[in-house]
Every structure is written in structure tokens, then in C-alpha cells.
Amino acid sequence: MSTAKEILLQVQDLQVSVEGRKILNGLNLTVAAGEVHAIMGPNGSGKSTLANVLAGHPGYEVTAGSVTFRGENLLELAPEARARAGVFLGFQYPVEIPGVNNVYLLKAAVNAARKARGLEEVDAFDFLGMVREKMKIMRMDDSFLSRGVNEGFSGGEKKRNEILQMLVLEPALAILDETDSGLDIDALKIVAAGVNTLRSPERACVLVTHYQRLLDHVVPDVVHVLVRGRIARSGDKALALELERRGYDWVAGEAA
Amino acid sequence: MSTPVNALASRIAEDFAAATAAGGRGLDTRRRALRELQAAGLPGTRDENWKYANLRGLERLRFVPAPAGATAIAEGALPAALPGFSRQVFVDGRYAPALSGAAPGGVFAPLAVTAAPPGSLTLGPDQRFALLNEAFATDGALVRVPARASARLELIFLATAEAASGSSYPRLSVEVADGAHLELIERHVSAASLGSFVNGSAQLHLARGAQVRHYRLQELSARSRAFDTLGAALDQDASYRLHAIGVGGAASRSTVAVRLQGERAAVTLAQVLLGARQQVQDCFALFDHAAPRTQSEQLFRGIAASRARVAFNGKVVVAPGAAGADSRQSLRGLLAGPEAEIDVRPQLEIYTDAVRCSHGATTGKLDEQMLFYLLSRGLSRDTAQRLLKWAFLEDAVSGIELPELRRQVELALAAALEDETLKELL
Numbered sequence: 212m213s214t215a216k217e218i219l220l221q222v223q224d225l226q227v228s229v230e231g232r233k234i235l236n237g238l239n240l241t242v243a244a245g246e247v248h249a250i251m252g253p254n255g256s257g258k259s260t261l262a263n264v265l266a267g268h269p270g271y272e273v274t275a276g277s278v279t280f281r282g283e284n285l286l287e288l289a290p291e292a293r294a295r296a297g298v299f300l301g302f303q304y305p306v307e308i309p310g311v312n313n314v315y316l317l318k319a320a321v322n323a324a325r326k327a328r329g330l331e332e333v334d335a336f337d338f339l340g341m342v343r344e345k346m347k348i349m350r351m352d353d354s355f356l357s358r359g360v361n362e363g364f365s366g367g368e369k370k371r372n373e374i375l376q377m378l379v380l381e382p383a384l385a386i387l388d389e390t391d392s393g394l395d396i397d398a399l400k401i402v403a404a405g406v407n408t409l410r411s412p413e414r415a416c417v418l419v420t421h422y423q424r425l426l427d428h429v430v431p432d433v434v435h436v437l438v439r440g441r442i443a444r445s446g447d448k449a450l451a452l453e454l455e456r457r458g459y460d461w462v463a464g465e466a467a
Numbered sequence: 468m469s470t471p472v473n474a475l476a477s478r479i480a481e482d483f484a485a486a487t488a489a490g491g492r493g494l495d496t497r498r499r500a501l502r503e504l505q506a507a508g509l510p511g512t513r514d515e516n517w518k519y520a521n522l523r524g525l526e527r528l529r530f531v532p533a534p535a536g537a538t539a540i541a542e543g544a545l546p547a548a549l550p551g552f553s554r555q556v557f558v559d560g561r562y563a564p565a566l567s568g569a570a571p572g573g574v575f576a577p578l579a580v581t582a583a584p585p586g587s588l589t590l591g592p593d594q595r596f597a598l599l600n601e602a603f604a605t606d607g608a609l610v611r612v613p614a615r616a617s618a619r620l621e622l623i624f625l626a627t628a629e630a631a632s633g634s635s636y637p638r639l640s641v642e643v644a645d646g647a648h649l650e651l652i653e654r655h656v657s658a659a660s661l662g663s664f665v666n667g668s669a670q671l672h673l674a675r676g677a678q679v680r681h682y683r684l685q686e687l688s689a690r691s692r693a694f695d696t697l698g699a700a701l702d703q704d705a706s707y708r709l710h711a712i713g714v715g716g717a718a719s720r721s722t723v724a725v726r727l728q729g730e731r732a733a734v735t736l737a738q739v740l741l742g743a744r745q746q747v748q749d750c751f752a753l754f755d756h757a758a759p760r761t762q763s764e765q766l767f768r769g770i771a772a773s774r775a776r777v778a779f780n781g782k783v784v785v786a787p788g789a790a791g792a793d794s795r796q797s798l799r800g801l802l803a804g805p806e807a808e809i810d811v812r813p814q815l816e817i818y819t820d821a822v823r824c825s826h827g828a829t830t831g832k833l834d835e836q837m838l839f840y841l842l843s844r845g846l847s848r849d850t851a852q853r854l855l856k857w858a859f860l861e862d863a864v865s866g867i868e869l870p871e872l873r874r875q876v877e878l879a880l881a882a883a884l885e886d887e888t889l890k891e892l893l
């Protein structure tokens with residue numbers, strides 16, 4: 212089929228345990244290039260678990276199933292290799308790292324990805340110019356440049372910083388875990404603008420969110436509802452609106 | 468079986484006799500120091516504040532001062548000069564005018580040529596290695612800053628002797644008069660990859676309102692063994708900031724005792740200790756609040772990698788008369804190797820009510836969440852770990868206000884951290 216889009220991410224029958232407890236229970240998900248998928252679902256249903264497993268967090272045990280990224284086994288890659296291959300996780304709770312400078316981290320991250328592709332390191336001056344441009348999109352203050360990673364950032368600033376990193380790294384697949392939580396209305400628009408900036412036929416985005424509000428600004432191609440460790444229902448944007456009205460019990464009831 | 472204590476005592480007595488056979492200046496003071504030392508003995512691992520120090524095999528040392536005559540020292544053995552500082556160099560404890568710059572008028576003099584070498588201050592039981600220094604040292608630095616004057620001085624103590632041929636006794640006596648300012652850099656370095664024995668002593672007195680910033684770097688060669696004892700007495704409104712960085716040596720022990728004897732006197736210690744390989748880095752700091760409204764702060768950051776042992780013991784005593792004292796401690800140790808050991812111990816003795824104290828002490832490994840965050844951005848594990856270690860030290864390094872010195876310190880720390888990462892890969 213000539214219109215077939217490249218499959219970026221394919222998750223099949225994924226089962227994941229944490230400390231012996233099964234959290235993901237046969238999850239399937241296929242994300243093609245150019246698509247935006249939203250994942251919604253009740254607290255504790257396993258959304259962050261999925262995001263973390265995709266990024267390679269060591270605290271989770273994959274007991275069955277497979278995950279491929281551009282056709283390659285993602286699960287056997289170390290977290291840093293996944294990042295360099297173009298997988299980006301925007302954390303639900305970004306950690307503060309006092310003493311590690313923001314710009315330094317950005318530059319080290321970009322250079323690590325370039326090195327993996329056999330490219331030279333970025334020119335420090337050009338790089339700073341590029342970062343400043345993206346900071347403008349995110350409406351971030353210059354003082355941010357000299358601060359430690361997320362150090363003393365407000366909740367909303369941390370989320371914006373995640374998106375800034377995404378903009379700088381230009382990943383093929385961005386997984387954003389509740390990047391919209393805790394944002395005021397203006398910040399939500401800024402974050403949405405950031406996500407839309409990167410939207411392109413080659414890239415894809417998985418948005419984990421509790422609110423359909425974000426989806427007004429970043430219109431998803433597919434909406435999934437994750438309940439008790441598996442996708443209970445998928446649909447288009449209308450599903451998000453319906454969830455807003457009827458809550459999760461409705462889906463959960465059907466899935467049970 | 469011979470008891471090591473006696474073996475050590477007789478070794479010291481013998482070497483003292485040899486060292487003083489030809490007479491010399493200040494013999495009375497030196498003899499008194501020896502007598503005090505013989506009466507008290509050197510500390511042993513069973514002593515309360517010495518259990519982490521490496522005190523083994525002292526009786527096999529040669530305590531006589533290393534012979535003079537290490538002739539041409541390559542200037543390359545010395546660290547890059549710091550702008551604005553007068554540099555004075557000591558080789559194996561002896562003043563080396565050929566390697567030194569012009570001395571700032573009236574502020575610096577080598578102890579060996581001064582009319583009256585200062586006698587011993589009253590030393591506590593943990594300062595007994597200073598007695599050993601006093602008994603054997605024949606030279607040193609005498610620093611006098613007159614009232615309301617200010618001075619910048621860099622003292623370099625270069626060790627060039629193998630322990631088998633004799634010991635090195637860096638010695639430093641500092642008197643800062645009323646309202647005077649002193650920025651003092653004290654560096655201990657080795658000329659080559661020697662195994663030297665270095666036993667230093669520094670005594671400081673800060674008069675009313677005096678301000679001293681003291682940067683101390685121990686960067687001796689990997690086979691060296693070092694002890695040092697620092698005592699400071701602070702009068703009213705005096706302020707003393709001590710930045711101490713220890714990265715070198717096979718085994719080192721630093722003893723710091725600061726007495727806040729005047730009202731509102733304030734002291735800050737920022738101590739960094741890095742241990743790699745099988746290094747032992749040990750520091751004991753005693754702050755004595757003896758007057759009202761005195762302030763103290765201890766900041767410790769230590770990293771133990773490979774099979775190293777790093778220890779910091781910070782003791783704060785608030786005397787009955789020291790109402791309104793304020794004391795803070797932030798002591799943190801980082802374990803960076805499966806066989807490494809780190810011990811961080813805060814001790815507080817408070818004999819009055821109206822005091823403010825905040826004390827925190829933690830030891831642990833690198834934060835897994837932080838590490839994963841950096842990995843998830845594509846940084847290699849190696850780089851991520853190094854960055855986090857760096858970040859861990861940041862608090863204790865950021866207080867170095869001299870940019871060039873800070874750069875040199877950062878380079879020394881980076882070298883030490885790198886070294887250890889390499890080691891972990893092997």
C-alpha cells in the first residue's frame with residue numbers, strides 16, 4: 212500500500228511486573244510515524260509504567276511480550292541507547308538535579324545522540340543560539356540557562372523544561388507522561404505549542420493525560436483508555452470527550 | 468613480642484637524638500614538645516576520634532627531617548601561579564627562596580631565621596601529631612598580618628623525599644591582627660610519584676574582627692602518607708573560612724580544632740575528601756563554641772570509590788557560657804564502589820539552652836532517579852555518574868571565590884574522579 216506509514220512503535224502483549232506484582236497485563240499498542248496517540252486511564256492503571264518501560268527504567272520487569280522501535284527490539288537496548296535512537300520520555304515527575312547545569316545537560320544529550328550517529332559535536336555558540344530560540348517558544352527566562360536541572364523549578368517550569376529538552380533533542384518518538392498536569396491555562400498552551408512544533412510526518416507522540424483540555428490544542432489521531440494494565444478501548448478524539456462526560460467506570464465496566 | 472607503642476616511642480626518641488645531635492635553634496621548645504609527646508603518646512586506633520585513621524606501621528618510619536639538598540626542583544612540579552598572590556615555597560618543610568617570589572613586606576618570614584619561633588599553643592589530646600611536628604620541624608612559615616592590613620599569600624609545601632630517607636614537616640604559624648584580612652592558600656604537593664611521610668602543623672590566631680579565608684589543598688602523590696593538625700583561635704568578631712580539599716596520598720588524616728573564644732566569632736569549614744583505589748582519607752573537625760553568639764558551620768562532601776575508606780567526624784561543643792550560639796552541619800558521604808567505605812559522624816555536645824543547631828548527616832549511593840533521568844537523555848552511564856558526583860561536590864566547591872584557584876581545584880577533583888571511573892572499568 213503506497214500510503215502505508217512507517218510503524219515506529221509496536222508493543223505486543225506486553226506484561227510487566229513491579230516487585231512481583233503484575234502491572235501491565237497484555238498491552239498492545241501500535242504507533243505509526245506522523246501520529247499522535249493519547250493514553251488516558253484511571254490512576255494506577257499503568258500509564259507511567261508503560262512510559263517508563265519504554266524508556267528503559269530498571270525498576271520494572273518485563274515478563275512477556277515484545278516492543279519494537281523501527282522494527283528493532285527496544286527492550287534489549289540500554290536506556291541511553293534508546294534515547295540516542297530517538298525515544299524521549301517526558302517525566303510525570305521530573306527530578307531535580309542540583310549542581311548539574313541545564314545547558315550542560317542539553318549539550319551533553321545532543322552530543323551523545325550525534326556521536327551515536329557518527330556526527331561531530333555541536334558548535335557551542337550555535338548550540339546556545341538554538342537553545343535560546345526554543346526557550347522563546349517555551350517562554351522561558353534566560354536565567355534558566357545558568358541554573359541546575361529543574362533546581363528550584365515550580366511544577367509548571369519543570370514540565371516546560373521537559374518540553375524544551377524534547378524540542379532540542381528532536382526525538383522520533385516522544386512519550387509525554389502527564390506533561391499537562393499542574394499547568395495553568397497559559398502554560399498549557401505553551402506546552403501544546405511546543406508539542407505541535409515537533410509534529411511532523413516522520414515523528415510520533417504518545418501523550419499520557421487525564422484531561423481532554425490538552426487534546427483541544429494537540430489533536431490526537433487515536434485515543435486509548437488504559438484500564439488495569441491493558442488498553443480497554445481505542446477511538447478517535449470523540450472518545451476523550453465521552454470519557455470526560457462519563458468517567459472511567461463506564462469503560463472499566465465494559466472491560467471487566 | 469614487642470609492643471608497637473614502645474617501638475614507636477623509642478624510634479621517635481632515637482630519631483630526635485639524631486636530628487638534634489648537631490644542636491640547632493629552638494632546642495628547648497623542641498625538647499619540651501618531645502617530652503609532652505612521650506608523656507601522651509601518639510594516638511592509637513582505640514582513641515575515640517582516631518578509629519578511621521591509618522596509624523599502622525608508624526614505628527617503621529624515619530622521623531628525622533628529610534635531608535636538605537634536593538637541588539634543582541623543576542618549576543614544573545609546582546602548580547600554576549595564582550595572579551595577585553605572593554608565592555612562597557617550602558621543600559620538605561624547608562624554605563626555598565630560589566623557588567619563592569618576593570615576600571610581601573613584613574607579612575611573611577621563614578621560621579628558621581626568626582628571632583623567636585612561636586611556642587606551642589595549648590593542644591588538645593587530638594592534636595598530638597602537632598607535637599611530633601614541633602619536635603622535628605626546623606623551619607616553617609611565619610605569617611603576620613598587621614592591624615587593618617590585608618594580604619594574599621600562597622604557600623606551597625613540596626615533598627621530595629622518600630619516607631625511608633626522612634620525613635617532611637610543613638609548619639605554619641599565622642597571626643592576624645585586629646581588623647586585618649588574609650587570603651591564604653596552602654598547598655601540599657609531591658615532586659614525583661614518591662612515598663613521602665608528611666606531618667604538618669598549622670596554628671592560627673585571629674584577633675578582633677580579623678578575617679581569614681584559608682584554602683588548603685592536599686594533592687600529595689598516591690604513595691604518600693600525610694598527617695596534619697590545624698588549630699585556630701578566634702577572638703571577638705573574627706571570621707574564619709576554611710576550604711579544605713583532600714584528594715592525594717595513600718593515607719591521610721587531618722585534624723582541625725577551632726576555638727571560638729570571642730563573642731560573635733564565626734567559622735566555616737567546607738571539606739571535600741575523595742578516596743579512590745585503597746586510599747584512606749580521614750578528617751576530624753572540632754569546633755568549640757566558648758563565647759556567646761558564636762557561629763559555626765561544617766560542610767562535608769566525601770566520595771569513596773573502589774576500595775577506599777573516607778571518614779569525616781565533625782564535633783561541635785557549645786560551652787555553658789556560649790548562649791546564642793548558632794551551629795550548622797551538613798555532612799554527606801557518597802559511596803561509589805562496592806568495596807568502598809564511608810563514615811560520617813556528627814557529634815554534638817551542648818551545655819547551654821539558648822542555641823540554634825541544625826545538623827544533617829547522610830551517606831548513600833548515587834540517586835537512582837537522577838541517574839535514570841540523565842540516561843534517559845542519552846548520556847552514557849559513565850558520564851552520568853561522573854556528573855552526579857560532580858554535582859554532589861558542588862556545594863563544597865562553589866564557595867571558593869578565587870576563579871583561578873577554583874578552576875585548579877576542579878581540575879584536581881576531575882582527575883581524581885576520572886581516575887576512579889577508569890578503575891571501576893578495569
Ligand SMILES: Nc1ncnc2c1ncn2[C@@H]1O[C@H](COP(=O)(O)OP(=O)(O)OP(=O)(O)O)[C@@H](O)[C@H]1O
Pocket residue numbers: 229230234252253254255256257258259260261270303
Ligand atoms: N516502583 C514501584 N513500586 C511499587 N509499585 C509501583 C511502582 N511503580 C508503579 N507501581 C504501581 O503500579 C501501578 C501503576 O502505576 P503507574 O504509575 O503506572 O500508574 P499511572 O497509570 O501512571 O497512574 P497516575 O494516573 O496516578 O499517574 C500502581 O498501583 C503503582 O502503585
Ligand SMILES: [Mg+2]
Pocket residue numbers: 258259260303388389
Ligand atoms: Mg502516572
